[in-house]
Amino acid sequence: MRRYGLYDASRGLTLALAAALAGLGLWGATQIGMQTTGRFWLSMLIVAGAGFVIAVATHVGTWTKGLRLRMSPSTFVLAFLPVLIVGGWILVATQPGNGWEEGRLNSWSDSIGILGVVHSVGLWHGVLAFAIGLMLGLSLDGVPAPPMEADAAPARAADEPVAAERRYADQPRPANDPATPPAETPAEETTQTQKRTRVPSR
Numbered sequence: 089m090r091r092y093g094l095y096d097a098s099r100g101l102t103l104a105l106a107a108a109l110a111g112l113g114l115w116g117a118t119q120i121g122m123q124t125t126g127r128f129w130l131s132m133l134i135v136a137g138a139g140f141v142i143a144v145a146t147h148v149g150t151w152t153k154g155l156r157l158r159m160s161p162s163t164f165v166l167a168f169l170p171v172l173i174v175g176g177w178i179l180v181a182t183q184p185g186n187g188w189e190e191g192r193l194n195s196w197s198d199s200i201g202i203l204g205v206v207h208s209v210g211l212w213h214g215v216l217a218f219a220i221g222l223m224l225g226l227s228l229d230g231v232p233a234p235p236m237e238a239d240a241a242p243a244r245a246a247d248e249p250v251a252a253e254r255r256y257a258d259q260p261r262p263a264n265d266p267a268t269p270p271a272e273t274p275a276e277e278t279t280q281t282q283k284r285t286r287v288p289s290r
Contacts, residue, residue, distance in 0.1 A: 106145030110138035114214075122213070125187040132179060135214050136221030143225020155230035164227040171223045175216040182210030 117131040117138075147157055181193040197203040209216070 102148050103142075103145050106141050110141050113138040113141070117214070122184060125183055125185050128183050128187070128213075132213060132217040135217040136224075139218040139221030139223075140225040141221075143222050144228065147228060147230055155232055157228055157230055160227055160229040163229065168223045168227045172220055175220045178206050178210050179213060179216055181206050182213070 113134050117134040120127050120131045120134070122128040122131055177193060177197075180187070180189055181197055183190055194203065194206075197206045
């Protein structure tokens, strides 16, 4: 049976570090508080960032497996956007004070009969913000890198010496180029021909 000791240990340490960073962010959000509209949205942004960190931590080391990280369009549209719309609706409708568009969304919620649900779920502001950040991170996916991207650089490096030799061989050379053997003059050619055709005398 194949062993995954080193892989499991590194993955566990990575997730533990991500959890520590997320916990630090959550603690920072509690220090900011939610007494005003500005503090509320800053805290929710930090909490959403904590959820995003947890999701992205699962993709650390993707490039070492021959994969590349990308945003999955279908996951983004089908999973993240509904969570963003529903969670954002509830956060806006239940923000403290008279924040941006709060009255409008409360009126709409009352008109369609979900105002009670909105305010009940709105008690868990942090959970909603964390879920939004988590779903954004889960929209990322590791996919195999295209073969051309992986092999283009090594192939070019391997072919460069051959290509250089071909370019050098195709270049026209001057008559006094030492790499080009000197052409035989007619007198020398005649002498060499006679030597080759002379029959030894008896």
